[in-house]
Amino acid sequence: MKRIVLVVGLVLMISSALGAKPWVLVSSSDFGHYYVLDLGTWPVSVLGFFNISLIVGLLDVEPYPNNCYALFSTHDAGAVVRIDITDPNHPIESSSLDLSGRAFAPLDIAIPKEGGFAVVGEGSNMNRIVFIDLTDPDFKTYSIYHLKTDGAAAEAVAVTPDGQTVIICDSWHNRIIYGQVNESKSGLVSENTLSTQFLPINVSISPDGRTALVVNFFSQSFSVLRIDGPGAVVPGSPSSLLVWTYPQSIAFSPDGSRAYIYSTSYSSWPDRLSCYSVIAPGQVNPHITLVDLMSKSGAAYFGVDLLAVSLDGMLAIAGGWLDPGGLSQVLLDSYDVSLIPLKSYEHPRGLAVFDEALVYPPAEPTCTRLVNDFIFYKEYVNRLTWSVNPNNLGAPVTVRIYRKNLGEPDSEFQLLQEFDQSLASYDDRGLRKDQNFVYRFTSVLRTGKESLPTDLETNFGGLMFKK
Amino acid sequence: MLFFLLFSTLALCVQAIDIEAGFLYGMRTVADSQIKKVYGNGSCMFPFVGVNIWKGLGLAIGYETGFSRDGKIGLYEEPTTLKVGGFIVSLVYQHRLGLVAPYLGLGYGSFSYEQTIDSPYAFEKVDATQGGLVISAGIKVYPLKNVFICGDFKYIPLKVKPFEETVDLGGMRLSLGLGASFGL
Numbered sequence: 001m002k003r004i005v006l007v008v009g010l011v012l013m014i015s016s017a018l019g020a021k022p023w024v025l026v027s028s029s030d031f032g033h034y035y036v037l038d039l040g041t042w043p044v045s046v047l048g049f050f051n052i053s054l055i056v057g058l059l060d061v062e063p064y065p066n067n068c069y070a071l072f073s074t075h076d077a078g079a080v081v082r083i084d085i086t087d088p089n090h091p092i093e094s095s096s097l098d099l100s101g102r103a104f105a106p107l108d109i110a111i112p113k114e115g116g117f118a119v120v121g122e123g124s125n126m127n128r129i130v131f132i133d134l135t136d137p138d139f140k141t142y143s144i145y146h147l148k149t150d151g152a153a154a155e156a157v158a159v160t161p162d163g164q165t166v167i168i169c170d171s172w173h174n175r176i177i178y179g180q181v182n183e184s185k186s187g188l189v190s191e192n193t194l195s196t197q198f199l200p201i202n203v204s205i206s207p208d209g210r211t212a213l214v215v216n217f218f219s220q221s222f223s224v225l226r227i228d229g230p231g232a233v234v235p236g237s238p239s240s241l242l243v244w245t246y247p248q249s250i251a252f253s254p255d256g257s258r259a260y261i262y263s264t265s266y267s268s269w270p271d272r273l274s275c276y277s278v279i280a281p282g283q284v285n286p287h288i289t290l291v292d293l294m295s296k297s298g299a300a301y302f303g304v305d306l307l308a309v310s311l312d313g314m315l316a317i318a319g320g321w322l323d324p325g326g327l328s329q330v331l332l333d334s335y336d337v338s339l340i341p342l343k344s345y346e347h348p349r350g351l352a353v354f355d356e357a358l359v360y361p362p363a364e365p366t367c368t369r370l371v372n373d374f375i376f377y378k379e380y381v382n383r384l385t386w387s388v389n390p391n392n393l394g395a396p397v398t399v400r401i402y403r404k405n406l407g408e409p410d411s412e413f414q415l416l417q418e419f420d421q422s423l424a425s426y427d428d429r430g431l432r433k434d435q436n437f438v439y440r441f442t443s444v445l446r447t448g449k450e451s452l453p454t455d456l457e458t459n460f461g462g463l464m465f466k467k
Numbered sequence: 468m469l470f471f472l473l474f475s476t477l478a479l480c481v482q483a484i485d486i487e488a489g490f491l492y493g494m495r496t497v498a499d500s501q502i503k504k505v506y507g508n509g510s511c512m513f514p515f516v517g518v519n520i521w522k523g524l525g526l527a528i529g530y531e532t533g534f535s536r537d538g539k540i541g542l543y544e545e546p547t548t549l550k551v552g553g554f555i556v557s558l559v560y561q562h563r564l565g566l567v568a569p570y571l572g573l574g575y576g577s578f579s580y581e582q583t584i585d586s587p588y589a590f591e592k593v594d595a596t597q598g599g600l601v602i603s604a605g606i607k608v609y610p611l612k613n614v615f616i617c618g619d620f621k622y623i624p625l626k627v628k629p630f631e632e633t634v635d636l637g638g639m640r641l642s643l644g645l646g647a648s649f650g651l
Contacts, residue, residue: 372541375501376582376593377630381542430588 022311022355023047023088025070026319026327027058029347034058034072036088037317037327037340039310039353044317044329044340052081052093060304062109062118063354064134068395068445069094070354071132073106075123080106080132082139084396086357086445094396095139097132102144104130108156108202108303115163116393117185121303125153129168131186137394137422145187149177156202156303160209164230167212169200171302176200176214176223180231190231196223197240201302204250206259210281211236213259215247217300222247222261226282236282243274244290248300249307251316252278253332259284260332262307262318264297271296271320273307273330293328294339295320301349308351319348327351361454362386362399362421362441369460370427380431382458386441388421397421397443400450403428406436406457413440436460485519487527489646491619495534496638498624506536506549511640513555513619523561527572530554531640546585551636553578555601555621566610572603576623580636591630599625599637607646617644 024037024044032054038047052058056077063070063085070091072081078100084092099106108121111134120130127149133141147154149170154177156169166188168177175195179188197219205212205227212225212233220243224236245265252259261274275289297306297320306319309332316330317340327340327348342348365386372379384401399421402413417426421443428437436458443451491513497503515529532552540547557574575598582593605619625637 370542372543372588373501374541374547374582374584374589374591375499375505376627376632376634377591378632379541379588379590430590 022353024308024317025061025063025085025352025354026348027061027072027350029057029349031055032058032074034061034083036091038088039315043338044315046340046342048089048091050091052083052096054079054081054096058349059107059301060109060350061352062111063352064111064393064395065113066358066360066391066393066395067354068357068359068393070352071109071111071118072350073109073120075105075107078103078105080109080118080120080130084446085354086395086449087447088354097139097142099130099142104128104144106130108305110157110159110166112159112163113161115159115181115185116390117163119157119159119166121154121157121168123155123302125172127152127154129154129157129166133185134393135390137388137396139394143186147177148191149193152177156200158203158205158212160205160227161207162209162230165209165227165233167203167205167214167225167233169196169203169214169303171199171201174198174200174216176203176225176233178231178233188231192231192233194225194233194235197221199300201300202247202249202305204252204305206252206256206278207254208256208281211256211259211278211284213250213261213284215243215250215261215263216240217246217248220244220246220263222250224282224284234282236284238284238286241276241284241286243288244272245269246300247274248297249305249319251305251307251309253309253313254311255313258313258332260307260309260316262293264299264320266298270294271298271318271328273316273318273328275332275335289335291330291335291337293318293320293330294337295326295328304350306349306351308353310353311355317351317353319351357395357445357447357449358391359395359397359443359445359449359451360389360391361443361451363389365439365441365454365456367439367456367458369458372429378433379429380433380435382428382431382437382439383425384428384439384456385425387424389443392443395445397445397451399423400442400444401426402440402442402453403437404440406438406459413438418444485525485648485650487517487519487525487615487646487648488515489615489617489644490514491529491617491642491644492533493619493640493642493644495640497636498638499635502549502634502636505538505540505547507538508638509534509536511642513640513642513644517559519561523563525559525561527557527559527574528554531576531578540584541586543586545589548583549580551578551580553596557601557603559603561607566608568607568609568615570605570607572601574601574603575599576601576625578625578636580627593629595627595629597625597627597636599623613648615646615648617646618642619644
């Protein structure tokens, strides 16, 4: 009994150290499957196994900054699929952007923390990337940007957190293309190139947006880049470093102080995780810590991130679907490695960590006093308006409006109405002339999670102001 | 009942009584611009009886009805109905000139009005009574000895204030009618 209590206590302690909420989305190479890992448990467990409607293998996966949606790329179907992940136990396919008519084969997806857009690289070597407007709730707005660089291909892409700079791996020409994102988030205002080594297949940018690493698959190396400003990228120090075996993916620790590189091999050598210290923007300490993984991928997935680091930086999950089948989990303080066993049909590809969904209150609430003249008497109406908060990035939220009398600080707010967010106006009717209120606006996710409120006080006959 | 009492009183006081009875139908305008905008002008009916008291001076009483108008009201154009009607008692002077008899009248009307609005937010009940002056004029034509055709004009200013707003429910009435006179 004591042993059981001790084990449970240890599990809780480790769970607490790992953080309670993050999850990992894992795309599968099989028939539109994907699954969710729960990082709040130890050992990491598979929370659920889900399907999209397309019967096609999924490649890269990238969550929105607000964790309400995630995008999957489907190279073979020419589509980017949006999944509602507000409830990690029950993700829902929300919509998909069909680019097959444009002969676009999506590979890598990059979403900056700011900017409200996604950049998608492709596998058809037609010198194009796609910019998708994530603020469009219908997920239909996109523009295809044709690279100006001759002979370019754009398999892997990365965007700085501020959404200003895009770095593209032109894998077959051993170079990167980089440039500044234009104001309309539909293309690049400038394009420049930097040489890399043989077959750059993936790129990642540090959380501070100052360091980029590019893995050169066949050179068994990675290039270090420093980002000096929007569209300004220069070689870092050192400009490249060798790694063991064939590097596939890069992930930074959340504080950006460490970089992890996942590499694979075509031989019996194990897949490996290489750990480096990022000592300054564009500067990587060449000292390496190598960890043998228990899973194996054995393939070059262009732009697909097969490595993810937990939000607290304590755990790495690395992909691989060859024998023995499963994912490797690495405790990054001790480099202890264990296997997350998967079933034979769970063939992992892209990985991405996501946290609890964030939801923001409606933006710009206003109140206008209207008089509804019934001739013999007047009804007073407060017309409330608001706009969709752009930070919600089209998340399916409902809007709640509460009300209480002005000047009654101790009274409770009463729910007035709940709306679909597309209804951006509500008339609070049946009021008397001298009635004034405090209105409270919130947004609510389908899980019931409610945003912080935005309050609006009315004082007709006086001033009206937003709190 | 009022008519019966009035008529009985007069019958007791006067030895020979000339009595008229008739019916008017016509247009009823609305003075208040908002009322007009929502409900528009309407029609009215006015059955009446009168009694000659002395040398062309008579007393008439009638009930005006028929003004019931539907409309759409307010910001939300909600369905509404306005009904106005009431008793009018007038002192009428009539001057007989052969086959015609022009007349003038001054009286008092007691009108009830009721507004209904099909809205959960119409929080006041408009159903009240208001009295006011009635000015009338007209002409009667007697094609037969005891039968007359009547053209009637009335102006009734009727300011009401059931709540905070004053509304003029008054207006003009232009009516044509038919009547008969007989003696008791």
